[in-house]
Amino acid sequence: MKDFDFKETFLNPIFKGNPISVLVLGICSSLAVTVQLKGACVMALSVTIVTALSSLVASLLRNTIPNRIRIIVQLVVVALMVILVDQVLKAYVYSVSKTLSVYIGLIITNCIVMGRIEAFALGNKPFASFMDGLGNGIGYGLILVIVAFFRELLGSGTLFGFRIIPESFYDLGYMNNGLMILPPMALILLGCIIWAQRSIQKELQEK
C-alpha cells in the first residue's frame, strides 16, 4: 500500500466500518461513562487521542519491533499514551477525571486501540496509520456521544448539565426516566443504534 485513499482510511471507520456498531470492538470500558454528555465527550476525545497517537508511534516502530514480542511493545506504547492523557486530565479537569475514575486507565485494554495497531498500523506508513487511528477514535466517540445524548436528555432532562426540558413540562406531569441513568440502558440504547444502522445498511445484517 504505497499511497492510501484518504477518504477511505479516515471516513470508513466513522460510518461503514464503525468500530462499535460493526466490528464490536472496545465496548468494554466506556459505556459506563455515558450517563452524562460531558464525561462521554472527554472519554471520546481521550480515546481518539490515544488511538491516533499510539497508531502513529507503533507505525514508526513497525520495522524495529521483533514479531514475537510485539504485543508487549504495543501495550507499553498504549500505556504510555494513556498515562499522558490521564495526567493531563488530572491537571486540567480534575472533577471530570474523578467521575471517569478507572475508565481512563481501561483505555489501555480497550480492544479498539490494540486492534487498530495490529490490523493497520503495523503494515502501513505513519501518516496513514495516524489518520486510521483518528477515524476509528472519532467513530467510537460518535456512538458514545449519541448514547450519552439520549441518556442525559431522557434521564435527567439536561445536556452538559444545562436544563433542556423546561420546568413547565414538569408542572404538567412530565417525569424523568430514571431507568435511563441505570447502566443496562446503555446496552439497550446501543442495541437500538445497531438496529437503526442495520435497517439502513442492509449489507451489514447477519443471516
Next chain:
Amino acid sequence: MADYISLFVKSIFVDNMIFAYFLGMCSYLAVSKNVKTANGLGVAVVFVLLVTLPINYLLNEFLLKPGALAWLGEQYATIDLSFLSFIVFIAVIAAIVQIVEMVVEKFAPALYSQLGIFLPLIAVNCAILGGSLFMQEKAFVNVGEAATYALGSGIGWWLAIIALAAIREKMAYSHVPAPLKGLGITFITVGLMGIAFMTFMGIQL
C-alpha cells in the same frame, strides 16, 4: 469473617463486572456463542484475576502508593509513584498470563487444550485490568480482602457469560427481526439481564 462474605457476595451480584461496569465486554460478546467455550473463558478469567489481583495489591501497597516506599528508609517516604500504576499493572498482567499459560501447558495439558486460545486473549480483557484498578480505588486493608474481591468478581463474570451463552443458544431458534439479528439482540438481552441484576442493588449483609 462476615466482612469477607459480604464483600464476596457484593462483588458477585451488586458490583457485577459485566452488568454494573461493562468490563470485559469485548470477549464477553465474542465468546458467548455456546456454553462450553463460554465456560472455558469464564474459568480462565476467574483464575487469572485470582492470581494477578493479590500481586498487584502488594505492588500497590509497597511500591506505588504515595508513601509506599517508606520501608526503604526515611528519605523515600515522600515519593509518590502512583502515576506509574497503569504501566506496572498491565506489565504484571501480561507477564502473569504468559507464565500461567506456560505452567498450565506443562502441568495440566488437558486444561490447556481447553483454555489454550483464551489465555493470551485475557491479557487484554478489561475485567482483569479493571479489577486491579478498582482494587486500587477501593483501598482494601489486606491481601485477603483483595483476593476475596478477585474471586467474587471473577465468579460474577463467569456467571454472566454462562447465562448469556445459554440464552444465545436458545435464541438461535427464535424469530428475530433481520436488522436486530446477532449483535443487536445480544446487546438488548444483556441490557435486560442487567436490569434483572439490578434487583440485587442495596443488599445489606
